[in-house]
Amino acid sequence: MAFVARRLFPVCTDYTMTSLSNPTAGGVSAPGSSQSDVHAKVYGDAEHLQVPAAAAHVSTEKMLDWFKQMLLIREFELRCMQAYQEKKIGGFCHVYIGQEAVAVGCTAAVEHKDPIVTAYRDHGHALARGMDPKHCMAEMFGRVGGCAKGKGGSMHMFDRDNNLYGGHGIVGAQTPLGAGLAFGCKYIDEVIEGKANSRVSLCFLGDGALNQGAFHEAMNLAGLFDIPVIYVVENNGYSMGTAIARGTTMAHSLITKAAGYGIDGYVVDGMDVVGVYADMKRIADKCRATSRPAFVDMRTYRYKGHSMSDPRKYRTKEEEEVFEKHDPIGRLEARLKAAGKLTDDSLKAMQKDVRDTVRDAVAWSDESPIPPMAELFHDVFVEPWGPYTGSSQPQMNGGTANQPSMRTIDTKEELS
Amino acid sequence: MSAVREIEYRDALREAMSEEMRRDKRVFLLGEEVAEYNGAYKISRGMLEEFGARRVIDTPISESGFAGLAIGAAMMGLKPVVEFMSWSFSLVAADPILNNAPKMLYMSGGQFGCPVVFRGNDGAGGQLGSTHSWCVEGLFSNVPGIKIAIPSNPYDAKGLLKTAIRGSDPVFFLESERMLGNKGEVPEEEYLIPFGQAKVIRSGTDCTLASWGRPVHFCMEAAEEMQKLGISCEVIDLRTVRPLDIGTVVRSVKKTGACVVVDQSWSFGSPGSEVASQVHRHCFDDLDNYVHRVHSADVPTPYATNLEQEYLPNARKIAEAVRSATYNL
Ligand SMILES: Cc1ncc(C[n+]2csc(CCOP(=O)(O)OP(=O)(O)O)c2C)c(N)n1
Ligand SMILES: [Mg+2]
Numbered sequence: 001m002a003f004v005a006r007r008l009f010p011v012c013t014d015y016t017m018t019s020l021s022n023p024t025a026g027g028v029s030a031p032g033s034s035q036s037d038v039h040a041k042v043y044g045d046a047e048h049l050q051v052p053a054a055a056a057h058v059s060t061e062k063m064l065d066w067f068k069q070m071l072l073i074r075e076f077e078l079r080c081m082q083a084y085q086e087k088k089i090g091g092f093c094h095v096y097i098g099q100e101a102v103a104v105g106c107t108a109a110v111e112h113k114d115p116i117v118t119a120y121r122d123h124g125h126a127l128a129r130g131m132d133p134k135h136c137m138a139e140m141f142g143r144v145g146g147c148a149k150g151k152g153g154s155m156h157m158f159d160r161d162n163n164l165y166g167g168h169g170i171v172g173a174q175t176p177l178g179a180g181l182a183f184g185c186k187y188i189d190e191v192i193e194g195k196a197n198s199r200v201s202l203c204f205l206g207d208g209a210l211n212q213g214a215f216h217e218a219m220n221l222a223g224l225f226d227i228p229v230i231y232v233v234e235n236n237g238y239s240m241g242t243a244i245a246r247g248t249t250m251a252h253s254l255i256t257k258a259a260g261y262g263i264d265g266y267v268v269d270g271m272d273v274v275g276v277y278a279d280m281k282r283i284a285d286k287c288r289a290t291s292r293p294a295f296v297d298m299r300t301y302r303y304k305g306h307s308m309s310d311p312r313k314y315r316t317k318e319e320e321e322v323f324e325k326h327d328p329i330g331r332l333e334a335r336l337k338a339a340g341k342l343t344d345d346s347l348k349a350m351q352k353d354v355r356d357t358v359r360d361a362v363a364w365s366d367e368s369p370i371p372p373m374a375e376l377f378h379d380v381f382v383e384p385w386g387p388y389t390g391s392s393q394p395q396m397n398g399g400t401a402n403q404p405s406m407r408t409i410d411t412k413e414e415l416s
Numbered sequence: 417m418s419a420v421r422e423i424e425y426r427d428a429l430r431e432a433m434s435e436e437m438r439r440d441k442r443v444f445l446l447g448e449e450v451a452e453y454n455g456a457y458k459i460s461r462g463m464l465e466e467f468g469a470r471r472v473i474d475t476p477i478s479e480s481g482f483a484g485l486a487i488g489a490a491m492m493g494l495k496p497v498v499e500f501m502s503w504s505f506s507l508v509a510a511d512p513i514l515n516n517a518p519k520m521l522y523m524s525g526g527q528f529g530c531p532v533v534f535r536g537n538d539g540a541g542g543q544l545g546s547t548h549s550w551c552v553e554g555l556f557s558n559v560p561g562i563k564i565a566i567p568s569n570p571y572d573a574k575g576l577l578k579t580a581i582r583g584s585d586p587v588f589f590l591e592s593e594r595m596l597g598n599k600g601e602v603p604e605e606e607y608l609i610p611f612g613q614a615k616v617i618r619s620g621t622d623c624t625l626a627s628w629g630r631p632v633h634f635c636m637e638a639a640e641e642m643q644k645l646g647i648s649c650e651v652i653d654l655r656t657v658r659p660l661d662i663g664t665v666v667r668s669v670k671k672t673g674a675c676v677v678v679d680q681s682w683s684f685g686s687p688g689s690e691v692a693s694q695v696h697r698h699c700f701d702d703l704d705n706y707v708h709r710v711h712s713a714d715v716p717t718p719y720a721t722n723l724e725q726e727y728l729p730n731a732r733k734i735a736e737a738v739r740s741a742t743y744n745l
Pocket of ligand 2: 206207208234235236237238239240
């Protein structure tokens with residue numbers, strides 16, 4: 001098929017052959033439980049699994065840093081689940097447990113100036129991007145200390161300082177935005193500043209989002225306009241209770257969809273943070289150099305339910321256990337220990353550190369005040385027009401701030 | 417003798433769909449997670465088992481695609497029921513549901529109708545944030561060619577949904593996540609409720625409260641509160657906003673001389689503003705004050721609980737509006 005010619009990396013069907021995997025990590029030993037088989041079980045035919053030919057050089061410090069980031073995300077998410085049970089968090093809340101290697105590895109593979117945009121399962125991306133866990137937690141608590149002053153919630157994490165352009169609640173909504181962020185970067189560099197484009201954008205989406213029209217329009221635009229955006233499909237095998245093959249054509253080879261738009265497609269093992277980093281680094285470097293889009297079928301798994309109210313009846317315990325054996329944290333832990341870079345003691349210290357950080361975030365969020373009522377009416381416009389005068393008096397009536405009031409009694413006035 | 421039984425709103429919806437599917441093979445259900453998962457909100461629980469996968473169909477997350485598909489199937493003579501997990505997600509299907517369904521009959525000079533029912537959760541579900549809390553009646557009631565039902569209780573939900581499915585025109589059926597667990601009396605025997613018939617659910621003499629959907633319950637609370645102050649409210653559940661039974665509201669306002677319209681959608685160009693405008697026209701000489709309106713605040717829906725509560729219509733705001741509308745009492 002045509003897309004084969006566009007592949008960067010050689011195909012390797014036996015995952016355990018790659019220099020990046022550690023056969024001892026997560027108990028992968030018998031051929032019957034190789035990574036490919038695990039993926040095949042959930043995603044269908046895994047013959048297109050691609051891995052880099054050689055490991056990128058990764059320092060121990062980096063690996064330890066990623067390890068800690070993944071620990072942090074997991075601990076954070078566990079505390080979120082607890083806080084949700086305690087009703088400190090409301091609405092929909094989707095945790096990232098199992099997928100940590102994706103956000104951490106991808107974020108590490110690009111520069112801080114490179115924009116990131118994602119869907120509603122966004123806490124991991126926010127933390128990996130450098131958002132203070134306090135601000136992330138407080139947002140979910142609906143407190144003014146949250147990254148959006150408590151106005152966005154779990155699904156809508158934004159952080160301008162860290163170039164995080166949002167979690168987005170509508171499936172697929174972020175995919176054209178991702179193209180737009182990259183378009184914007186390129187336009188600024190090339191048209192306004194007269195230099196070469198310097199940034200790539202990362203746009204994360206779930207496998208379920210592949211079936212939104214917006215995604216396909218965005219892909220075509222990205223291909224057509226040479227937009228340096230990388231679509232990272234966090235392929236966890238399910239959209240809610242729908243196994244990927246029940247909802248998506250060519251589920252075993254999603255990169256064929258990219259081929260249709262003339263976009264390079266890659267398959268990456270999203271359960272191995274070092275591999276994610278190595279693959280994504282090469283993809284991002286190429287994307288930056290050529291100013292072209294890319295598409296990544298990032299194979300991962302969510303350990304928990306879709307949201308807080310999902311009993312996961314659509315899959316088996318055995319399947320979950322298989323993936324838990326390939327746990328991204330467990331794998332890196334084994335690897336670091338085997339290399340003598342992590343001891344039981346240093347691990348304990350790290351875990352304690354992370355627990356303290358998250359506990360502090362919770363305590364801080366508990367203390368953070370609820371947003372003042374004035375916040376309800378702030379941030380609608382950069383240049384507001386007229387005051388808000390109550391529920392039956394839209395702001396766009398306009399101008400009343402500087403005019404003698406024509407209004408009669410209104411509920412809001414009585415209330416305030 | 418009819419046994420009086422109480423069932424949940426979600427069960428009423430399922431009964432309506434199942435009964436109509438039993439009597440008419442052209443009726444089928446499609447949407448995200450409706451079959452194997454038994455519905456994201458368990459409305460279609462057990463329907464896959466009864467009707468099979470050809471008639472209870474799981475779709476990918478492709479609202480534009482499956483809404484359009486349903487319209488095509490309806491043009492072919494079928495009677496699809498499309499479940500939007502939330503009406504907030506119908507926005508990605510805006511073209512088929514607003515440009516195709518309501519206009520097909522007209523554009524084709526009467527040749528092709530669209531007997532399709534789109535249904536799902538509408539309004540704030542509770543801290544779902546700006547993208548997931550749409551009250552789409554504010555947008556869609558502006559469009560000619562669609563009928564819009566917004567039932568507030570299980571009895572109405574069942575009777576109106578059966579009418580919707582049996583009809584020959586496109587219907588937007590707006591439910592509420594917050595009411596799916598509400599119980600109410602629903603008779604065993606079959607009944608249908610025609611569109612365009614409001615229901616006076618509490619009679620009173622001093623002020624008319626007109627509403628639909630979930631805020632009807634807030635109106636009842638407010639009416640209870642006002643009664644303590646000696647102000648008697650008449651509460652009208654409009655049940656459908658297209659068609660709009662303005663006659664029932666007008667008759668009431670002619671009696672009470674005061675009117676408060678409660679509408680969870682935004683105020684600017686809303687069904688609430690339409691009701692108010694029509695009441696002003698028909699009751700100009702009967703009103704002692706202008707028609708008051710209680711809506712959601714004119715801002716995107718906030719996430720924080722305290723802000724969201726202040727954003728939404730509630731009994732307190734309605735009571736304040738009643739007090740203001742009846743200032744002369
Ligand atoms: C347009 C739209 N339709 C439906 C939904 C409801 N919904 C939220 S998440 C989800 C499943 C998405 O699955 P996937 O894209 O695979 O992401 P994952 O949850 O696995 O991270 C659905 C159907 C939505 N938010 N937006
Ligand atoms: Mg998924």
